[in-house]
Amino acid sequence: xxxxxxxxxxxxxxxxxxxxxxxxxxxxxxxxxxxxxxxxxxxxxxxxxxxxxxxxxxxxxxxxxxxxxxxxxxxxxxxxxxxxxxxxxxxxxxxxxxxxxxxxxxxxxxxxxxxxxxxxxxxxxxxxxxxxxxxxxxxxxxxxxxxxxxxxxxxxxxxxxxxxxxxxxxxxxxxxxxxxxxxxxxxxxxxxxxxxxxxxxxxxxxxxxxxxxxxxxxxxxxxxxxxxxxxxxxxxxxxxxxxxxxxxxxxxxxxxxxxxxxxxxxxxxxxxxxxxxxxxxxxxxxxxxxxxxxxxxxxxxxxxxxxxxxxxxxxxxxxxxxxxxxxxxxxxxxxxxxxxxxxxxxxxxxxxxxxxxxxxxxxxxxxxxxxxxxxxxxxxxxxxxxxxxxxxxxxxxxxxxxxxxxxxxxxxxxxxxxxxxxxxxxxxxxxxxxx
Amino acid sequence: xxxxxxxxxxxxxxxxxxxxxxxxxxxxxxxxxxxxxxxxxxxxxxxxxxxxxxxxxxxxxxxxxxxxxxxxxxxxxxxxxxxxxxxxxxxxxxxxxxxxxxxxxxxxxxxxxxxxxxxxxxxxxxxxxxxxxxxxxxxxxxxxxxxxxxxxxxxxxxxxxxxxxxxxxxxxxxxxxxxxxxxxxxxxxxxxxxxxxxxxxxxxxxxxxxxxxxxxxxxxxxxxxxxxxxxxxxxxxxxxxxxxxxxxxxxxxxxxxxxx
Numbered sequence: 001x002x003x004x005x006x007x008x009x010x011x012x013x014x015x016x017x018x019x020x021x022x023x024x025x026x027x028x029x030x031x032x033x034x035x036x037x038x039x040x041x042x043x044x045x046x047x048x049x050x051x052x053x054x055x056x057x058x059x060x061x062x063x064x065x066x067x068x069x070x071x072x073x074x075x076x077x078x079x080x081x082x083x084x085x086x087x088x089x090x091x092x093x094x095x096x097x098x099x100x101x102x103x104x105x106x107x108x109x110x111x112x113x114x115x116x117x118x119x120x121x122x123x124x125x126x127x128x129x130x131x132x133x134x135x136x137x138x139x140x141x142x143x144x145x146x147x148x149x150x151x152x153x154x155x156x157x158x159x160x161x162x163x164x165x166x167x168x169x170x171x172x173x174x175x176x177x178x179x180x181x182x183x184x185x186x187x188x189x190x191x192x193x194x195x196x197x198x199x200x201x202x203x204x205x206x207x208x209x210x211x212x213x214x215x216x217x218x219x220x221x222x223x224x225x226x227x228x229x230x231x232x233x234x235x236x237x238x239x240x241x242x243x244x245x246x247x248x249x250x251x252x253x254x255x256x257x258x259x260x261x262x263x264x265x266x267x268x269x270x271x272x273x274x275x276x277x278x279x280x281x282x283x284x285x286x287x288x289x290x291x292x293x294x295x296x297x298x299x300x301x302x303x304x305x306x307x308x309x310x311x312x313x314x315x316x317x318x319x320x321x322x323x324x325x326x327x328x329x330x331x332x333x334x335x336x337x338x339x340x341x342x343x344x345x346x347x348x349x350x351x352x353x354x355x356x357x358x359x360x361x362x363x364x365x366x367x368x369x370x371x372x373x374x375x376x377x378x379x380x381x382x383x384x385x386x387x388x389x390x391x392x393x394x395x396x397x398x399x400x401x402x403x404x405x406x407x408x409x410x411x412x413x414x415x416x417x418x419x420x421x422x423x424x425x426x427x428x429x430x431x432x433x434x435x
Numbered sequence: 436x437x438x439x440x441x442x443x444x445x446x447x448x449x450x451x452x453x454x455x456x457x458x459x460x461x462x463x464x465x466x467x468x469x470x471x472x473x474x475x476x477x478x479x480x481x482x483x484x485x486x487x488x489x490x491x492x493x494x495x496x497x498x499x500x501x502x503x504x505x506x507x508x509x510x511x512x513x514x515x516x517x518x519x520x521x522x523x524x525x526x527x528x529x530x531x532x533x534x535x536x537x538x539x540x541x542x543x544x545x546x547x548x549x550x551x552x553x554x555x556x557x558x559x560x561x562x563x564x565x566x567x568x569x570x571x572x573x574x575x576x577x578x579x580x581x582x583x584x585x586x587x588x589x590x591x592x593x594x595x596x597x598x599x600x601x602x603x604x605x606x607x608x609x610x611x612x613x614x615x616x617x618x619x620x621x622x623x624x625x626x627x628x629x630x631x632x633x634x635x636x637x638x639x640x641x642x643x644x645x646x647x648x649x650x651x652x653x654x655x656x657x658x659x660x661x662x663x664x665x666x667x668x669x670x671x672x673x674x675x676x677x678x679x680x681x682x683x684x685x686x687x688x689x690x691x692x693x694x695x
Contacts, residue, residue, distance in 0.1 A: 379492060379493070380529050381529050381531065383491055383492060383513060384525065384528070384529035384531070385531070385539070385543075386490075386512070386513040386514040386517065387489050387490075387491075387513055387514075387517055387522075387523050387525075388514075388517055388539070388540075388543035388546075388599065388603065389514050389517035389518045389543050389544075389546040389547045389550070389603070390514060390539075390542050390543055390546050391512075391514045391546065392514075394542055394546065398531075398534050398538065398539065398542060399531070399533075399534065401533075401534075402531060402532065402533025402534035402535070402582070403532070403533050404533075405533045405535075406532070406533045
């Protein structure tokens with residue numbers, strides 16, 4: 001308890017320091033969130049805590065972090081480690097702080113504002129904190145209390161230029177530091193936008209990235225949302241995605257996660273208008289002693305909506321992955337069509353996945369299916385390939401890439417698809433099946 | 436023993452699977468340009484023979500030898516055997532989800548070419564070759580983009596095996612019950628593919644339960660395998676005789692072994 005209180009004192013101190021420089025528009029929100037954090041702390045108790053049953057938050061909670069440090073980066077270095085393209089709007093944030101925008105073309109009606117700014121119009125700031133319910137979640141409360149910078153992306157009605165907004169959150173890897181990225185995306189009726197969120201960098205001892213993204217999908221609007229995590233073994237990354245979909249809206253999410261020290265993405269999609277849909281797909285791979293937790297909840301509030309959840313995991317070394325969360329079909333949500341699937345390829349006898357997708361259905365006229373699998377490659381498959389002259393190593397690569405390709409091939413931005421197929425996948429552990 | 440005319444010589448081969456002896460002393464020589472058929476009832480060991488030659492793990496050679504192009508291959512890895520020209524058309528071709536047919540076949544052909552000191556095939560040349568073989572086997576044009584064998588019918592899978600035979604152009608083709616589950620059209624296409632493959636430098640070993648495929652691919656020799664032993668060998672007329680009289684007939688005459 002002694003340690004816990006000294007850690008809390010450190011957060012209090014940082015909070016006071018930040019309050020003097022943070023913009024006034026967010027002070028109420030931040031103060032309330034800090035109150036909640038003081039009250040509930042980190043979710044370190046796991047007994048009876050379904051949300052954190054398979055992930056131990058204790059190592060993250062036990063570090064005394066300092067925040068606010070930031071050294072300017074050469075953006076050319078970033079271009080080597082994160083996907084970007086000159087036709088995209090690329091925004092670089094270093095340790096949670098905005099540094100610069102680089103791109104070839106900026107002509108768009110999409111408005112991108114900076115949360116750090118003091119003089120933001122109320123219509124921009126009023127939605128910040130509107131979806132993220134932090135009342136029972138210490139990490140989300142902490143992010144909200146400490147948010148100081150991040151993009152507010154406002155897509156006007158009818159905007160459909162196909163522009164890609166690429167957000168790069170680079171973690172400089174300064175030991176024992178924490179950063180709090182925050183994103184807000186709101187889309188007007190009948191608009192289409194693609195946003196990529198990258199969480200990259202790391203190394204150093206125990207860096208912690210604690211992020212929250214809130215996304216409003218307007219009527220007849222489509223949001224294509226990509227989230228990449230490419231950090232290091234010493235990094236803790238706990239992120240939240242909170243999504244609300246209006247009538248006829250579509251939210252398409254593609255997640256690509258390498259494992260890190262402890263990684264977790266808590267995605268919650270609330271389908272609040274009729275005839276709306278969400279398609280959530282993801283690929284995670286873990287190696288060494290990494291840990292990756294996907295906690296995904298879909299709430300079907302209204303009738304005639306669809307949700308698809310399709311995730312795949314590749315696990316090597318002694319790593320561990322968790323896939324949890326529920327699809328809730330409320331009583332009013334008749335004619336819901338929902339499919340959940342999580343498939344895992346286990347490359348090592350020491351790796352482990354806890355895959356527990358669940359369905360709660362309170363409506364009586366719905367079509368729902370779910371399933372989870374975990375397996376290794378069978379000997380027949382490998383012999384078939386070898387009998388064609390392909391050796392074990394090449395066969396392993398074809399199988400692993402093939403497994404991952406089912407998710408990567410569906411990425412609709414060509415430059416991102418090739419980045420994922422080349423740079424991201426090449427960081428897979430080289431593996432040889434033993435037969 | 437050194438007969439330079441032979442492509443493969445199987446010498447008193449005893450093989451067990453999980454402690455059970457399946458092949459109990461097989462002697463079989465296949466010369467260049469020859470087509471041999473191994474016929475036999477279920478469980479006689481004929482598929483085991485084809486798989487042992489291809490190097491499938493899980494089979495233990497207790498004694499005897501398999502000499503291919505003059506060298507024993509018992510210790511040779513299956514991929515090296517493949518690169519040396521041994522091809523097995525599977526009885527149950529395997530589905531490879533996510534592995535595109537194009538990539539799979541390009542990897543295979545390049546692995547074989549690398550082993551033989553040749554450069555990797557240029558993409559354009561490979562595409563041309565693959566398209567030619569696809570047409571030969573009357574496969575769906577979409578094939579190259581699809582995952583290997585995924586969602587194929589039994590007949591399509593077998594045609595895809597022979598497409599691979601045509602593309603990889605080995606020296607020895609082992610056809611493990613390729614005819615089973617084929618309708619008459621598919622049987623005609625598959626047989627056509629094998630007949631085009633046949634040449635004075637290439638040999639074929641057909642493993643089959645039924646005589647039907649031998650109406651399309653005429654064997655030079657037919658061997659009858661019963662309970663792990665070749666009990667009778669003869670010309671193509673032996674297949675006819677088997678069809679008429681059934682396997683019980685050979686079982687009754689076990690003892691009168693005839694070797695070519």
